[in-house]
Amino acid sequence: xxxxxxxxxxxxxxxxxxxxxxxxxxxxxxxxxxxxxxxxxxxxxxxxxxxxxxxxxxxxxxxxxxxxxxxxxxxxxxxxxxxxxxxxxxxxxxxxxxxxxxxxxxxxxxxxxxxxxxxxxxxxxxxxxxxxxxxxxxxxxxxxxxxxxxxxxxxxxxxxxxxxxxxxxxxxxxxxxxxxxxxxxxxxxxx
Numbered sequence: 705x706x707x708x709x710x711x712x713x714x715x716x717x718x719x720x721x722x723x724x725x726x727x728x729x730x731x732x733x734x735x736x737x738x739x740x741x742x743x744x745x746x747x748x749x750x751x752x753x754x755x756x757x758x759x760x761x762x763x764x765x766x767x768x769x770x771x772x773x774x775x776x777x778x779x780x781x782x783x784x785x786x787x788x789x790x791x792x793x794x795x796x797x798x799x800x801x802x803x804x805x806x807x808x809x810x811x812x813x814x815x816x817x818x819x820x821x822x823x824x825x826x827x828x829x830x831x832x833x834x835x836x837x838x839x840x841x842x843x844x845x846x847x848x849x850x851x852x853x854x855x856x857x858x859x860x861x862x863x864x865x866x867x868x869x870x871x872x873x874x875x876x877x878x879x880x881x882x883x884x885x886x887x888x889x890x891x892x893x894x895x
Contacts, residue, residue, distance in 0.1 A: 781815030
């Protein structure tokens with residue numbers, strides 16, 4: 705089922721055929737540079753299972769992203785409820801993970817802008833967060849292009865990583881519905 709379309713992406717529910725290219729993406733050390741470790745095929749499949757369960761539970765989730773041009777799997781862009789406790793939870797996170805060969809083309813920003821619109825206009829959410837490690841400049845740029853704001857006082861140590869882990873410290877970005885500036889033209893259609 706299609707959730708949304710942008711100029712270059714289809715954001716949709718997952719298919720069985722997405723599992724193999726997603727496993728390849730999750731095994732790529734470049735893609736997983738700021739995650740604890742690349743994922744095995746089994747771990748990647750379990751992640752798809754959790755994403756599908758999240759859609760059933762919340763009515764939204766991390767959408768499989770495919771290129772409109774050739775229908776190839778690109779990764780994911782979407783919304784999720786973090787499964788850990790922190791000072792800013794409960795909340796809804798906007799996130800993305802795309803194949804390294806697609807980086808630098810603005811696809812993450814394009815898909816994320818549509819998911820922000822979905823969050824505020826379709827799901828009726830009041831706020832979104834996004835977080836990553838301080839060194840993940842690419843993702844931080846996407847957050848800034850979405851006009852999310854970073855307050856260093858809200859940065860946190862990820863509770864799922866042990867003390868001393870090099871990726872434990874995270875920066876937190878926020879965007880409220882009242883701060884969101886709806887794009888003048890939206891190149892998408894919801895279904």
